[in-house]
Amino acid sequence: MLDKRVGSAAEAIAGLRDGATILLGGFGTPGYPARLMDAVVASGMGDLTVVSNNGGANGSGLIKLISTGRVRRLICSFPQTAGATEFQEAYAAGKVMVELVPQGIISERMRCAAAGLGGFLSPVGVGTRLAEGKQVQNVNGRDYVLELPLKGDLALVRADRADRWGNLTYRKTARNFNPVMASAAAVTAVEVREMVDLGALDAEAVATPGIFVDRVLVTG
Amino acid sequence: MKPLSRNAMAWRAAQDLYEGMYVNLGIGVPVMVPPYIPAGREVILHSENGMLGFTGLGKDEVVDPDLVNAAKEPVRLLPGGVFFDHATSFTMIRGGHIDVALLGAFEVSERGDIANWTVDDPGRAPGVGGAMDLAVGAREVRVIMEHTTREGEPRLRKTCRYPLTAAGVVKRIYTSLAVLDVADGVLVVREILEGMTFDDIVQRTEAALRLAPDCRPLRTPIA
Numbered sequence: 287m288l289d290k291r292v293g294s295a296a297e298a299i300a301g302l303r304d305g306a307t308i309l310l311g312g313f314g315t316p317g318y319p320a321r322l323m324d325a326v327v328a329s330g331m332g333d334l335t336v337v338s339n340n341g342g343a344n345g346s347g348l349i350k351l352i353s354t355g356r357v358r359r360l361i362c363s364f365p366q367t368a369g370a371t372e373f374q375e376a377y378a379a380g381k382v383m384v385e386l387v388p389q390g391i392i393s394e395r396m397r398c399a400a401a402g403l404g405g406f407l408s409p410v411g412v413g414t415r416l417a418e419g420k421q422v423q424n425v426n427g428r429d430y431v432l433e434l435p436l437k438g439d440l441a442l443v444r445a446d447r448a449d450r451w452g453n454l455t456y457r458k459t460a461r462n463f464n465p466v467m468a469s470a471a472a473v474t475a476v477e478v479r480e481m482v483d484l485g486a487l488d489a490e491a492v493a494t495p496g497i498f499v500d501r502v503l504v505t506g
Numbered sequence: 507m508k509p510l511s512r513n514a515m516a517w518r519a520a521q522d523l524y525e526g527m528y529v530n531l532g533i534g535v536p537v538m539v540p541p542y543i544p545a546g547r548e549v550i551l552h553s554e555n556g557m558l559g560f561t562g563l564g565k566d567e568v569v570d571p572d573l574v575n576a577a578k579e580p581v582r583l584l585p586g587g588v589f590f591d592h593a594t595s596f597t598m599i600r601g602g603h604i605d606v607a608l609l610g611a612f613e614v615s616e617r618g619d620i621a622n623w624t625v626d627d628p629g630r631a632p633g634v635g636g637a638m639d640l641a642v643g644a645r646e647v648r649v650i651m652e653h654t655t656r657e658g659e660p661r662l663r664k665t666c667r668y669p670l671t672a673a674g675v676v677k678r679i680y681t682s683l684a685v686l687d688v689a690d691g692v693l694v695v696r697e698i699l700e701g702m703t704f705d706d707i708v709q710r711t712e713a714a715l716r717l718a719p720d721c722r723p724l725r726t727p728i729a
Binding site (some may be wrong): 368373389393396409459494 | 527553554555556557570571572573574578583589590591592593597599600629630631632633634635636637638639642643669670671672673
């Protein structure tokens with residue numbers, strides 16, 4: 287019987303190695319997989335590349351990783367959020383290298399990786415500092431930059447409900463980056479509020495089909 | 507003459523949003539716009555984090571931590587409002603499905619260039635968010651910002667001094683002193699804060715200006 291449930295957060299992130307790329311869901315607090323990130327902190331792994339829209343709220347697992355110098359590179363669009371004083375301190379102290387990417391380009395680069403594409407041409411940022419060094423191509427009179435796929439070794443996702451096949455539903459704006467991240471990593475670990483029987487999720491409402499999910503942890 | 511408050515600027519920008527428009531509001535003064543949209547107009551708000559059809563939370567309403575706008579402020583979903591993921595959200599933005607993006611800015615040039623993501627402070631991480639996607643993807647980009655810096659320096663420039671978000675995209679600017687439209691390398695002054703003159707605006711602006719023949723006084727019902 288197919289059952290993607292795991293018994294612990296450590297089991298959910300098993301296989302994580304130094305130097306890995308983690309796709310971390312959430313937009314601020316909604317959709318941020320707190321328990322799975324705490325397990326990453328406990329794992330001791332470092333030299334990580336983390337793809338996360340924000341730099342982490344005070345006290346979060348992400349900011350603990352950053353403050354202790356275990357995130358080599360943070361790929362993000364808006365690292366410094368209101369009140370995130372710990373991120374500000376870590377950044378000022380040179381604890382993390384920030385690679386700033388426009389928000390919709392982060393998600394589209396992951397979608398590209400998920401869909402098996404080799405890249406895409408984007409008008410975003412053309413002629414600005416964030417497009418420096420990128421290949422420019424003119425199509426029908428308009429300049430575009432070549433954006434490359436962004437794939438993760440491990441995606442950490444927060445969803446609302448799951449079944450044992452790994453089908454997921456989300457809650458309100460906690461969905462955000464989670465579905466695209468779930469589809470763009472070699473291994474996808476999910477924490478959910480509750481597990482339901484197979485067939486109990488409305489098949490029309492499933493936002494992440496179980497094919498993208500490897501491990502599910504119920505955290506409540 | 508006292509410049510418009512942030513609330514008054516938000517009120518003025520709200521008057522130009524019409525029934526059926528899909529509108530994205532940036533962080534800062536733009537997210538203050540919703541309560542000032544004239545009653546009865548169904549303006550559908552879009553938020554980068556995956557939501558269409560919401561409004562600000564009333565004073566006594568219960569906060570749902572999973573229901574926030576792009577500024578991470580709690581909001582309320584309206585009947586008909588929907589949620590979707592980030593890839594879909596930016597499909598709406600870059601694909602030209604958003605009618606108006608109202609953005610904050612540090613500077614706008616006379617050619618409609620916008621700079622709103624970094625002031626190059628080495629001790630502080632810059633943040634771009636969805637601004638670059640919105641600036642090139644929305645059908646119309648409008649800016650709300652103070653007319654000058656705290657030190658009195660013009661924010662409407664010949665050329666932006668800060669790194670650009672996008673070149674030549676801004677159509678209209680609501681400042682604390684005036685309403686201006688970008689037209690062929692000149693900013694056309696459409697409205698001037700009541701009690702001020704065109705010369706007053708010229709003195710506080712670096713960009714090339716032209717007075718619209720039908721320029722009107724800028725009046726708001728709130729201070």
